Structures are given as structure tokens and as C-alpha cells.
Amino acid sequence: GESVGLHLPTLSVQEGDNSIINCAYSNSASDYFIWYKQESGKGPQFIIDIRSNMDKRQGQRVTVLLNKTVKHLSLQIAATQPGDSAVYFCAEKKTGRRALTFGSGTRLQVQP
Amino acid sequence: AAGVIQSPRHLIKEKRETATLKCYPIPRHDTVYWYQQGPGQDPQFLISFYEKMQSDKGSIPDRFSAQQFSDYHSELNMSSLELGDSALYFCASSLVPDTLSGNTIYFGEGSWLTVV
Numbered sequence: 001g002e003s004v005g006l007h008l009p010t011l012s013v014q015e016g017d018n019s020i021i022n023c024a025y026s027n028s029a030s031d032y033f034i035w036y037k038q039e040s041g042k043g044p045q046f047i048i049d050i051r052s053n054m055d056k057r058q059g060q061r062v063t064v065l066l067n068k069t070v071k072h073l074s075l076q077i078a079a080t081q082p083g084d085s086a087v088y089f090c091a092e093k094k095t096g097r098r099a100l101t102f103g104s105g106t107r108l109q110v111q112p
Numbered sequence: 113a114a115g116v117i118q119s120p121r122h123l124i125k126e127k128r129e130t131a132t133l134k135c136y137p138i139p140r141h142d143t144v145y146w147y148q149q150g151p152g153q154d155p156q157f158l159i160s161f162y163e164k165m166q167s168d169k170g171s172i173p174d175r176f177s178a179q180q181f182s183d184y185h186s187e188l189n190m191s192s193l194e195l196g197d198s199a200l201y202f203c204a205s206s207l208v209p210d211t212l213s214g215n216t217i218y219f220g221e222g223s224w225l226t227v228v
Contacts, residue, residue: 034216036219041200043116043202043222044155046216046217098143098167099157100145100157102154102156104154105154
């Protein structure tokens with residue numbers, strides 16, 4: 001399953017499918033990006049990060065792709081599991097600042 | 113591994129009262145951030161401190177103040193509370209190298225503030 005930007009707040013996929021969550025970031029001067037997973041009532045949990053001098057980074061079952069030309073970030077989750085159900089946020093760090101700016105979240109629902 | 117510790121986890125206050133939230137960063141982390149997250153909203157950056165000095169300022173209301181102490185823990189003080197201040201308040205910490213290059217920011221579990 002795939003979300004179109006963050007205008008689609010909920011993405012529903014079948015267990016075992018691959019998920020793609022998209023994010024359009026705002027500032028071309030941003031130099032660092034992070035994907036966070038947030039379960040209900042809990043703090044954002046770090047998933048994967050990428051610096052602006054990279055266009056792809058892989059982790060365990062997750063891949064982040066960065067397209068600076070169109071200011072687009074995506075998170076790919078392979079073999080989605082019920083435990084992946086949560087809200088996913090992308091966050092960007094602008095050059096010269098330490099704080100992160102969060103984008104609007106996408107809720108991922110994994111159907112068994 | 114040690115994480116960011118926040119207290120209290122839940123807090124109920126009346127309008128116009130004051131509240132103080134505490135944050136203990138991951139050991140050896142030198143930067144603390146405060147975020148506010150309303151129901152169904154994305155986290156909004158309030159303020160951050162690096163080596164006990166304010167480093168970034170976001171959308172923190174004038175009624176709020178914060179500081180970082182010599183042991184690197186931080187406190188967020190909120191006065192003249194309003195109903196709209198009801199939210200989940202997160203503290204986060206990181207270890208920032210001199211170049212301000214990206215460094216992972218880790219979040220605590222948050223403090224739920226309910227203003228009635």
C-alpha cells in the first residue's frame with residue numbers, strides 16, 4: 001500500500017505487504033531527516049534517519065528515500081506486521097538549528 | 113539503555129493554575145527539547161537548550177518558561193493555564209557535535225497535562 005503525500009491520513013495494508021509512507025517537507029535548506037513511529041499515548045520512537053547528502057538508507061525492514069529535487073521523503077516498510085500499526089511522522093532539521101520540525105502524521109493500520 | 117525520563121506522567125490542573133514538568137535527558141546528552149502535542153496533532157516544537165543555554169525557540173507561549181540546570185535536567189514551567197494547554201508534552205534529548213550536523217533526537221514518553 002502507498003499513501004499520497006500526507007493528505008491521506010490513514011494507510012491500511014495487509015499483513016505481509018510492503019508499506020510506503022510519503023512526506024513532502026517544506027524547507028530546501030533542511031539537512032537532516034528522521035522518521036518516527038508513535039503508538040497511542042507514547043512518545044515518538046526513532047525508526048531511521050538520513051542526511052541530505054544521501055538519497056537512500058536502509059535499516060532492518062525499513063528504507064528511507066530522499067528526493068531533494070522535489071523535497072520528498074518516503075519510508076518503506078517491508079513485510080508489514082501488526083506491530084507496525086502506529087502513526088508515522090517525518091521530521092526535518094533545518095540547517096543551523098538543532099530542533100526538528102514535524103510533518104503531519106500518517107496512521108498505518110495493518111490488517112491481519 | 114537509559115531513556116529520557118519525564119515526570120509527572122499525568123497532571124490535572126485548573127484554569128489559571130501553574131504546572132511544572134521535569135525532564136531528565138539520556139546520560140551525556142547535552143541538548144534538551146520540549147514539544148507540545150495536542151490530540152490528533154503533530155508535535156510542535158516549543159524550546160530547546162544546549163549546555164544550559166537556550167538554543168532554539170519555537171511556538172512557546174509567553175506564559176511558559178523553561179530552563180536547563182547544571183545536571184542537564186530541564187523544567188518547563190507553565191503559568192496561567194488555559195484549557196487549550198491540555199496536551200501531551202514531550203521532552204527529547206540529543207548529543208550535538210560542534211558542526212550542528214544531524215544527530216538522533218530521542219523522546220521521552222511524555223507528560224499528559226489536563227486543564228479543567
